[in-house]
Every structure is written in C-alpha cells, then in structure tokens.
Amino acid sequence: MNIDKFLLQNGDSRDLIKTIPSGSVDLILTDPPYNLGNYSTGNIELKWRKNINNDLAEWDTVAFQPKEWVSEFKRILKPTGNIFAFTSYNLIGKWHEAFDPEFDTFQFMVWHKTNPTPKIFKAGFLNSCELIICCWNKGHTWNFLSQKEMHNFIESPICMGAERLKEPNHPAQKPVKVLKKIIEIASNPNQVVFDPFMGVGSTGVAALQMNRKFIGFELEKTYFEAAKKRIENAILQVSLFA
Template structure:
C-alpha cells in the first residue's frame, strides 16, 4: 500500500492498473482524471487510400481493440476517491452511456464536458461529420473541491487544437495524446495545490506534466512500456527543469 503521507511529488508505475490501483489507499485521491480505451478499434476501417498519395493514417492503437469494460473499474474508482474529490473520464459515444449507468446513481451530480478540436482530421470523401469533439464524463458529490473561474470561463466546452508539435511526441506516437493546456484547465477547476491527481491510464504522461506544472502531486500507471518510458522521461525532465530554476 502506498504511503501518501511521504514527501513525494509523483509516483509512476508500469503495469496493469487494475492490479496497481489496489496499492492506493481508500479515500486518498483528490482528482481522478483519465483517458481509458474507447473500444472503437472494431469500428475502424483502417487507413484511407488516396489516389496518387500516401494513405491517410486512420489506424487505431492495438490497445483499443481489446474490450474495455467501465463496469470493471467503478468500485476501485469510488474506493480511492475522496468524498470531496472529482472524477473526469474522457470517453466516446459508444461508452458514454455505460459510464453514466455505472456512476450516475453513485454520485450527487454527473455531468459532461465537450472538448472541441479546432483542427480535426479532414473528411477526405466528404461523406460525414469531421470527428472534432470528445466527451468527458464528470462526477462529484456535494461539497466537492471546485474552483469556479468566471461565468465566461466555466462553460462545459473546451476548445483547442489537437496536440501538435513540438508538444506531440514523434516517438512513440500516441494516437490519443491530449494537449497539456486542456488538462491544466480541468486540474485548475477540480483540485487545489498539493492535491493528488491520479491517472490510471497515463499514456505518455500529459496529465502528470499538467499536474506538476500546477503544483499538484501525481500518481500515474501505464501498461505499455514505450508509453510509460516516454511519459516518465517527460515528467522527470519537467521536475529537473523546475529544480534548476
């Protein structure tokens, strides 16, 4: 079991987060912010062939072909979250209802946010809508931690470009890497300095970087070796740069 009273700023662990989450004490997490698999791999049509050009990359990561069941995670999420904590989960159209059914009756309030990507991939054949929005399912109880910025800033709508260079990693390339800017907005609203932010699917560590930049503590788990090492490197480099200031 992790000793969260120690003077540490982040705890990163490679492995199966379903097992690693057992190390986290009850009622210890201030903000659980995560981006689990969407289960859209089976709906992918693969790369899009273009006449006389390189095919447009439409691949879905290997990990999204494996069935991910929100129902399997609810009890552990509820166990580790403080009564004053907030739970934000990036999700997709096919999983939103499942998260709602699992969590709505377990919290005083459930809500959602939309992240609008201002530069989504184009629809080459113009046969549908551009995939420019992602949903974030949100839950909290009465007296939860909340930093209301202003009426103008508190719409449940975030807008930014998708993660681009130089922030976006070229190797390994994570198809779902989120911009630090939108993660910082959520962390600012839903937690306070020195609070613990937890991401059981940390990918290449964007939530960790955002949390540390805002003087929060961070716990991150990741199963994939390449993503874990990339995320760990980003977070350690940030810590090193801060200590040298």
C-alpha cells in the same frame, strides 16, 4: 501513501489500483481506451497527401467497461474528490449507467478539436469533438472560474508541433492545455491527481506544472518510459522556473 511529487508504475491498472490507499486521491483525471477500433475505416491510401489511418492501436481493441472501475475509483477518491474521464459516444451511456447512481452529480464536457482529421470523401461529419464525463459528491473541491470559462466546452487543437511525441507516437496523446484547465477547476495545489491510463504521461505533465502531485500507471512499456521521461523533464522545468 507518501508521495513526494510523483509515483509512476508500469503494469496493469486493474492490479495496481489495489495498492492505492482508500480516500487518498483528490482527482482522477484519466483517458481510458475508447474502443473505437470496431468503427475504424482503417488505412486510407491517398496519392496526393499522407495516408489517413483511423486505426487507433492494439490497446484500444480490449473492451473497456466503466462498471468494472466504479468501486475502486470510489474507494480511492476522497469525499471532496472529482472524477474526469475522456470517452467517446459509444461508451458515454455505459459511463452514465455505472457512475451516475454512485455520485451526487454526473455531467459531461466537450473538447472541440479545432484541427481534426479532414473527411476526405466528405461523407458525414468530421470527428471534431471528444467527450469528458465528470462526477462528484456534494462538498467536492471546485474552483469556479468566470461564468464564461465554466461552459462545459473547451476548444483547443490536438497535440501538434513540439508537444507531440514522435517516438513513440501515441495516437491518443492529449493536449496539456486541456488537462490543465480541468486540474485548475477540480483540484488545489499539492493535491493528488491520478491517471490509471496515462499513455505518454500528459496528465502527469499538466499536474506537475500546476503544482499538484501525480500517480500514473501505464501498461505498455514504451509509453511508460516516454511518460517517465516527460514527467521528469516537467519537474526539472518547474523547479528551474520556480
């Protein structure tokens, strides 16, 4: 597959992934649906502040099954490749069941969000952590930073301010800072990063800013167009400051 800098496609990854040649991807870094819709407390109307709406989006209600992705992920990944996927407590067991038997190593990281949605009624914990599963085989690309930087824990606020897209607003937009740290550890410059669930393209922006190539797929047209615009802007910025 000859990619100059990036390849973006609007469509269903279940079909599009079949067009990726075997052994051609260095890092699968992705953020598939969490299926948290069933646990949502919906829209909570509050008089003294903005409403809190825990509903994610329509796409999150479609059941995501890690076992349906393991063979295609394995097929397209280079022997030196790595897989990192954001997920939630309700799916981590399914990821482990499907991916652990197929790779030498299965680990997880925790992203601690320093500014999670408050628990207005103080019932239970704030949802301040997200999980990231990671797996690889022996001989994988691995840029070990210092011992301190290699805890399986990363701390960062959720996307805010200028980074957060207003139109369209994507409820699961990930911070570029978190994605860049993973890309730095798990791939090298000019290698190919792939995100089959790219949303508004945060993985693509991070990959291009780190001088990697990027393949991204997204089902929803509005998110896809926003991702394309962001990724084209990222390329422009990278070449301006090169």
